[in-house]
Amino acid sequence: MIPAAFEYTRASSLQDALGILASDEGAKVIAGGQSLLPLMKLRLAQPARLVDIGRLAELRGVRRLDDGRLSVGALTTYAELADSPAVRYGVVADALPGIGDVQVRNRGTVGGAVAHADPASDLPAALLALDAEVVVQSAAGSRTVPVDGFFQGAFTTALARDEILAAVILPAPRADAGSAYASLEQRASGYPIAGVAAVVVLGAGGLIEWAGVGVTGVSDHPYRAREVEAALVGTTGSPEAVAAAAALVVGDREVNADIHAGREYRAAMAVVHARRAIGAALARVR
Numbered sequence: 001m002i003p004a005a006f007e008y009t010r011a012s013s014l015q016d017a018l019g020i021l022a023s024d025e026g027a028k029v030i031a032g033g034q035s036l037l038p039l040m041k042l043r044l045a046q047p048a049r050l051v052d053i054g055r056l057a058e059l060r061g062v063r064r065l066d067d068g069r070l071s072v073g074a075l076t077t078y079a080e081l082a083d084s085p086a087v088r089y090g091v092v093a094d095a096l097p098g099i100g101d102v103q104v105r106n107r108g109t110v111g112g113a114v115a116h117a118d119p120a121s122d123l124p125a126a127l128l129a130l131d132a133e134v135v136v137q138s139a140a141g142s143r144t145v146p147v148d149g150f151f152q153g154a155f156t157t158a159l160a161r162d163e164i165l166a167a168v169i170l171p172a173p174r175a176d177a178g179s180a181y182a183s184l185e186q187r188a189s190g191y192p193i194a195g196v197a198a199v200v201v202l203g204a205g206g207l208i209e210w211a212g213v214g215v216t217g218v219s220d221h222p223y224r225a226r227e228v229e230a231a232l233v234g235t236t237g238s239p240e241a242v243a244a245a246a247a248l249v250v251g252d253r254e255v256n257a258d259i260h261a262g263r264e265y266r267a268a269m270a271v272v273h274a275r276r277a278i279g280a281a282l283a284r285v286r
């Protein structure tokens with residue numbers, strides 16, 4: 001439970017942190033430390049240098065952009081997110097209370113959750129369903145990429161070693177959209193055994209015009225269930241249509257199995273929670 005020796009640098013600015021990452025291959029960012037420190041204590045991670053970005057005010061907070069989108073700074077904690085306009089999205093408001101415990105929600109950051117890419121992390125599912133984007137910075141400049149495609153495998157993302165996730169961009173809220181998150185939680189940690197986030201946009205005649213469905217806990221990385229989305233679009237969102245679409249949530253993906261749930265049970269729970277999330281999202285917009 002004692003980490004290997006490491007150097008520690010507290011970054012004075014984002015540029016300072018990016019400069020250290022660019023020049024030191026052994027450097028790793030630490031934000032709230034909720035995932036990285038346990039890994040270091042177990043010696044599953046042994047960074048030579050920690051670059052502490054935790055006090056960089058420029059990466060903290062939620063602000064509304066001119067076009068109505070919300071920019072969530074990477075250092076925004078879950079607790080701060082819960083006290084921000086981001087809870088206007090039902091899918092975010094639903095997901096937050098079940099994440100960890102009060103200490104984790106006070107220390108854990110949005111950027112840390114996304115960059116860490118735990119296969120069972122809650123927030124990534126919500127971000128996938130919302131079709132959010134992430135702003136990524138390196139010493140060479142900045143790029144904005146869709147969250148869809150960002151998660152590439154267990155604890156693996158599209159972030160390069162010398163990049164820092166600066167912000168998550170949420171689309172502008174709209175009156176014709178409803179969203180919700182439903183999950184079966186593992187009791188001790190709060191991590192989902194299967195979690196599904198759903199966003200539906202209703203069009204003319206009450207038909208579903210657009211759907212976003214994000215899934216976590218089920219596969220080696222959070223994913224967007226495009227099969228479910230396609231099956232929902234053009235329907236009225238009747239219980240039969242929702243059930244038929246939800247049944248596609250796993251598809252031919254390899255399903256995780258661990259001490260908490262076998263493959264068959266986890267897959268079944270994904271279908272149940274897909275149905276619940278889509279149903280709740282529809283109820284919020286009708």
Ligand SMILES: Cc1cc2nc3c(=O)[nH]c(=O)nc-3n(C[C@H](O)[C@H](O)[C@H](O)COP(=O)(O)OP(=O)(O)OC[C@H]3O[C@@H](n4cnc5c(N)ncnc54)[C@H](O)[C@@H]3O)c2cc1C
Nearest residue numbers: 031032033034035036100108109111112121122165190191
């Ligand atoms: C007891 C416990 C229960 C938990 N339960 C849940 C749960 O129910 N649901 C859930 O989703 N999560 C859960 N978590 C995980 C928690 O959500 C994450 O640990 C937390 O959000 C990570 O953020 P952090 O700032 O602490 O990241 P850190 O631990 O500081 O960093 C995590 C990783 O991300 C990298 N990183 C951090 N910030 C950035 C950045 N801005 N740019 C680039 N890389 C970065 C670090 O280098 C490191 O590799 C739990 C954690 C604990 C300890």
